[in-house]
Amino acid sequence: MTQTIEDNARYDPVDGRAPLILGGHDFKSLTEAVARPLESKTPPGWWVVFGISLSLLTVFGISIGWLFWEGTGIWGLNNPVGWGFAIVNFVFWVGIGHAGTLISAILFLFRQKWRTSINRSAEAMTIFAVMCALTFPGIHIGRPWVAYWMFPLPNQMGTWPNFRSPLLWDVFAVSVYGGVSFLFWYVGMIPDLATIRDRAPTKLRRMIYGLFALGWRGSMRHWQHYEKMYLLLAAMATPLVLSVHSIVSMDFAVSQLPGWHTTIFPPYFVAGAVFSGFAMVMTLMLITRSVFQMKHIVTTRHLDNMSKIMLVTGSIVGYAYAIEFFMAWFSGNPYERFVFLNRALGPYAWAYWIMVTCNVVSPQLFWFRKCRTSVPILFVLSIVVNIGMWFERYVIVVTSLHRDFLPSSWGYYVPSFWDISTLIGSFGLFFTMFCLFVRFLPTVATAEVKTVLPEADPHFPGDERVIERSDLAPDGGIS
Amino acid sequence: MAFLSPQLPSTEEYGVLGEFDSPRSLYRACSQVRDAGYSRWDAHTPFPIHGLERAMGLRDSRLAWLVLALGLGGAASAMVLQWWISVHAYPLVISGKPFYSWQAFEPETFEIGILGGALGAVFGMMAFNKLPMWYHPLFASKRFQRVTDDGFFISIEAWDPKFDVEGCQKFLREIGATHVEVVLR
Structure with a gap:
């Protein structure tokens, strides 16, 4: 048996820093801790959350059904605001997904070991968020049965898409992003699916998990290709995730509308996306770790690190809000100046100030260590941030459209009942998927978390380091 | 099988x-x-x-070459597809811009390149293993x-x-x- 480490803080390269995994875990107990939620009886709390989510999903289904039956007239859209909730929700959900890829790909490239406790659920969150996001362009086009026109497919009319349009870039960016995220998530899960397969008490369970584990047998020769693949996927997902929200922002930035037509949009959107995504990871992890008793795997140190990233990205977003105002003044363009004064002081000022309060003011609490480590404060703040980020997209879309160049065509957009029910319903889709995920799939990347334990190092405990002939690699280097 | x-x-x-x-x-x-x-x-x-892998004397995985080939292949085919559609199959005049506006074709080229590389990485890993x-x-x-x-x-x-x-x-x-x-x- 492997050595049990009572306190692995001793082996942390930084003196006195809290260890990543608490509770004196060894390899076996880590497997147990992660597999328990899948193998034990469903906790009552899960049924409550699942029931609520499923009800909301029904609301989503009814809203979409009524939309298909009646048409987009059931929404509050009209001239001049032709883009309303559907686009706001689309951008909001795509943004949520970005934190998952950031955690799984960018933090992997930076060798941030703390990501291993949260990367699996963050990746799952990405996929479910992209599913919600893709629904909205799918349903808002008015005639959803011809949605395939968005793709370059030969058709009876002999028409093809216009590749110079950012809206088409968006179709490609988000579809590829969804596909690559799914691959990344699934292949990352193969070794853990094999773990569940090998522990399965019944034959049926063994067959189902075994089917998706592809016959993984932990071979080192396999691990070698596998790790190379993981590194390459991370290296490709990193520019991909930055490109996706940049392209989403170009849906706006390439137009001529004041308030949209600005070069700051791509970095500003990416920072906001990561900000809202981390808030959503925080909300989900706080619930999951308490329902499934995984507080020793997702520790206070993880929450602390996530809060710091939210502080940084939240501050970038606040800076972008300020620069937008500066540029409106500095450009000398009267329309640009009007749009921004109108944003802060016009009929939608309430939305603007909700946005500023939630996104710029509230994350400043993360400067304090007490707030970064207090579960109730983190839970409330993570929800507040997501409300703020939803309003950011609302402000960008609606305030820019409702008063443009010609005062005679100004208007005031009010969402209808069905706008709101579709938004609430999309949360039903998201949380239903997430509930199924935490119940049936390993929520923590067990194989990766095990590598964080000090005894996973072949040179542990590291007091003697003798280089023998057998340690020399074929190319003469020291292994 | x-x-x-x-x-x-x-x-x-x-x-x-x-x-x-x-x-x-x-x-x-x-x-x-x-x-x-x-x-x-x-x-x-x-x-x-x-x-x-060093202790076992294994040589480095060659997966990266496959990924590079499929990534470049994906990118090249996306650019060719866009050129063919925009210049030959369905030329549209938009604000007098050239039919072959390669700058505007970059986002899709990039995305499909990434898609090719990612598929190559995953299915290449499965094939090698x-x-x-x-x-x-x-x-x-x-x-x-x-x-x-x-x-x-x-x-x-x-x-x-x-x-x-x-x-x-x-x-x-x-x-x-x-x-x-x-x-x-």
Whole structure:
């Protein structure tokens, strides 16, 4: 048996820093801790959350059904605001997904070991968020049965898409992003699916998990290709995730509308996306770790690190809000100046100030260590941030459209009942998927978390380091 | 389907399986198996142990070349598709811009390049590793189930030229295996 480490803080390269995994875990107990939620009886709390989510999903289904039956007239859209909730929700959900890829790909490239406790659920969150996001362009086009026109497919009319349009870039960016995220998530899960397969008490369970584990047998020769693949996927997902929200922002930035037509949009959107995504990871992890008793795997140190990233990205977003105002003044363009004064002081000022309060003011609490480590404060703040980020997209879309160049065509957009029910319903889709995920799939990347334990190092405990002939690699280097 | 099932040696045994108690002892043992001159053998671990590929004397994975080829191939075909559609199949005049506006075609070119590379990485890994392979003789070993939990194993396969059932068992014990068994094919 492997050595049990009572306190692995001793082996942390930084003196006195809290260890990543608490509770004196060894390899076996880590497997147990992660597999328990899948193998034990469903906790009552899960049924409550699942029931609520499923009800909301029904609301989503009814809203979409009524939309298909009646048409987009059931929404509050009209001239001049032709883009309303559907686009706001689309951008909001795509943004949520970005934190998952950031955690799984960018933090992997930076060798941030703390990501291993949260990367699996963050990746799952990405996929479910992209599913919600893709629904909205799918349903808002008015005639959803011809949605395939968005793709370059030969058709009876002999028409093809216009590749110079950012809206088409968006179709490609988000579809590829969804596909690559799914691959990344699934292949990352193969070794853990094999773990569940090998522990399965019944034959049926063994067959189902075994089917998706592809016959993984932990071979080192396999691990070698596998790790190379993981590194390459991370290296490709990193520019991909930055490109996706940049392209989403170009849906706006390439137009001529004041308030949209600005070069700051791509970095500003990416920072906001990561900000809202981390808030959503925080909300989900706080619930999951308490329902499934995984507080020793997702520790206070993880929450602390996530809060710091939210502080940084939240501050970038606040800076972008300020620069937008500066540029409106500095450009000398009267329309640009009007749009921004109108944003802060016009009929939608309430939305603007909700946005500023939630996104710029509230994350400043993360400067304090007490707030970064207090579960109730983190839970409330993570929800507040997501409300703020939803309003950011609302402000960008609606305030820019409702008063443009010609005062005679100004208007005031009010969402209808069905706008709101579709938004609430999309949360039903998201949380239903997430509930199924935490119940049936390993929520923590067990194989990766095990590598964080000090005894996973072949040179542990590291007091003697003798280089023998057998340690020399074929190319003469020291292994 | 032949490619989904393992190739098996013609002998009665598939090989010899030795269990080790920690990454450290597995690491030592692997370098000794390598130095003893075995060629058809493998280590099995619940998680990747860094440096073990050196101790085993494996050469670096060549997956990156496949990914590069498919990534560039995806990007090139996306650019060609957009050029063909915009210039030949369905030329649209938009604000007098040239039909072949390659700058505007970059986002799709990039995205499809990434898609090609990602598919190449995942399916290339599966092809290099001969996965999926749902049946394997090692799965018959009850102990081997711990390989996805906390077990560390070395298997020496029967078609290794240096293989001999007794000798290999003795050798694995000598280099620190806590348990040794013969796996039938």
